[in-house]
Amino acid sequence: MNCKITVTVLILCLAFATLSEGMSGKSLGTELRCQCIKTESRFIPPKMIGNVELFPSGPHCKDVEVIATLKTGQKICLNPTSPWVKIMIDAIMQNKKP
Structure with a gap:
């Protein structure tokens, strides 16, 4: 019986750790690194x-x-x-000014 409780608690802890890791950073809207590896000039x-x-x-x-x-x-x-x-950024910034 003790073994089943230990395994259940361990599984719950792993599930919680997995869910909390998935909610950090990107899902909260805060990237902790550059998002653009390659940029387009065309x-x-x-x-x-x-x-x-x-950004x-x-x-x-x-x-x-x-x-x-x-x-x-x-x-x-x-x-x-x-x-x-x-030019596009300047136009967007001009539209944002009151």
């Missing part, structure tokens, strides 16, 4: 882009990251130094 027509997220550099990543979500759902990391991306 022009993407604005009509294909559904959303753009701008400033910080302790999680030394680079500014620009992530575009296409209307198809695909996410693409854009090169923040590309001229067309700079």
Whole structure:
């Protein structure tokens, strides 16, 4: 009987550890590393882009990251130094100002 209780407690502890590990970091919206490994410089027509997220550099990543979500759902990391991306970021920032 003692063996069954020990095994049950061990399984519950492992399940809790697995669930709590899965909830940390990404699911809470806090990435602890760069999200973009490779960036795209080619022009993407604005009509294909559904959303753009701008992540400033910080302790999680030394680079500014620009992530575009296409209307198809695909996410693409854009090169923040590309001229067309700079123009797009400036336009987004202008629209956010009151």
